[in-house]
Amino acid sequence: MTTPIRKIGFIGAGNMTQSIVGGMVASGYPADHIFVSNPSTAKLDKLKNELNVQTSQDNVEIAEAAEVIVLAVKPQLMADVCEHLRTTVTDLESKLIVSIAAGIRFDKYRNYLNEDIRMIRVMPNTPSLVGEGLSGLVSDDRATSADCDFIEHTFNGVGKSVWVENEDQLDILGAVAGSxxxxxxxxxxxxxxxxxxxxxxxxxxxxxxxxxxxxxxxxxxxxxxxxxxxxxxxxxxxxxxxxxxxxxxxxxxxxxxxxxxxxxxxxxxxxxxxx
Ligand SMILES: NC(=O)c1ccc[n+]([C@@H]2O[C@H](COP(=O)([O-])OP(=O)(O)OC[C@H]3O[C@@H](n4cnc5c(N)ncnc54)[C@H](OP(=O)(O)O)[C@@H]3O)[C@@H](O)[C@H]2O)c1
Incomplete structure (x- = not known):
């Protein structure tokens, strides 16, 4: 079965995004389908120069370009980042929203973004950078099986992934494998x-x-x-x-x-x- 490809945009270019994007490109995911935004430029320059992915300092530009938006900022910034996307990105509910942030739950994202979003939460870990990550996955009841396949394939490209039954289990997986x-x-x-x-x-x-x-x-x-x-x-x-x-x-x-x-x-x- 071939790996499904979608335009995927990362909001935040920190350690975790660097690990996941590095692993994705190394495993053959096309760099021109990967978009990353970050307020400061050093991490973006590194990603652009070393991996040839598309970068911007503007979250909205990246979110507009992507079919899948990965929220990869610290939990304490999530409300503000989501509020900005909610008020500026067109047709947000047509995109799959993925969050890798610890703790924050689906119901919060629905408040922050839109009641109608389709969403998957992922709890990755940094060995994704060397293709040996372990990512926990949980979907809400709106994500389609094609969404789930895409995310599973994407994170399998940087290691292994495990579906868990609910968000409580994702917290536990994060405490064991994320940390x-x-x-x-x-x-x-x-x-x-x-x-x-x-x-x-x-x-x-x-x-x-x-x-x-x-x-x-x-x-x-x-x-x-x-x-x-x-x-x-x-x-x-x-x-x-x-x-x-x-x-x-x-x-x-x-x-x-x-x-x-x-x-x-x-x-x-x-x-x-x-x-
Ligand atoms: N690290 C792990 O092992 C791990 C494991 C599982 C899950 N997570 C989750 O992954 C998420 C990211 O963690 P991390 O370790 O990658 O953190 P990090 O290295 O601190 O990266 C966060 C990035 O977000 C950027 N940022 C700040 N404000 C922003 C904004 N308004 N819009 C877009 N980007 C913004 C920061 O840019 P500046 O540096 O320019 O401010 C920074 O590059 C967290 O929610 C964490 O819970 C992390």
Whole structure:
């Protein structure tokens, strides 16, 4: 099945847009069908020079040119950005609206934009830039199956995508996978520091940690075993790995992860109220 192509316009050229657009172009999506707007020019210039996509400092110009509008600004700016689009873009209800913002729900967008919009919410993550993203998707009851196919194909082009049943699940997915790269970087940095503290220079310590993380992630994704079983396989009784793992277990790593995810879900829910 061929990938459906539509004119897609990103409002906001921040980290997430750079990751998604970079991944889309790398996976063969035609750059002349990608439009991006941003108030300042540096990020636009980078996108134009490196990826040859269409850019503008004017959100309305990009929204008018696009069949699919991706809202990619910070949640606290969403109301103002939408209000401007609502009052200026012609035929907004004929376009598919996609938001990648954490927290803000369909009913808010209907208030901000138009009661009749068709909408899909996406919760992507930054590994989209290297084609290894994980995007959660949820559609409202107006988006068509062609809309859903288009968005699924688009985000599959930059990794994998998963449909969730409702917006509560999207908040949870965001707290695990949207925020997840930061958790992994945090953990990797602690391992790197541990190696440095024992005498390795930064470059060697980093290489050890990142190659180990990559290898472990690949092993997990190529295996049908549970993660706990994969862990057991590399943990001989009485060996050095068992000693190291024991330290994490005594510090209750499981509870720390549960608390981290709950804190991020709570923040998503707060943002739904705030913005
Ligand atoms: N980063 C993640 O891992 C991640 C994951 C999932 C979802 N998200 C969501 O993705 C959205 C964007 O996040 P981000 O990390 O890409 O943020 P970001 O790097 O701060 O990018 C936001 C961009 O919006 C631009 N902007 C500001 N005002 C604007 C306006 N009025 N019209 C158009 N663009 C405007 C900013 O431009 P200037 O810099 O010129 O002000 C900036 O380039 C957020 O809603 C976030 O919740 C992010």
């Amino acid at each position: 997840g790269p930061a958790y992994f970087f945090e953990f990797m940095a602690t391992l790197q520091k541990a190696a440095e503290a024992l005498g390795f220079d930064l470059d060697k310590a980093r290489e050890m940690v990142q190659q180990t993380a990559l290898g472990a992630a690949k092993m997990a994704s190529h295996s049908d075993l549970e993660l706990a079983d994969l862990r057991s396989q590399v943990t001989s009784k009485g060996g050095s790995t068992a000693k190291g793992v024991e330290v994490y277990q005594q510090a209750n790593l499981e509870q720390i992860s549960a608390d981290a995810v709950r804190a991020a879900v709570k923040r998503n829910q707060e943002m739904a109220e705030l913005f």
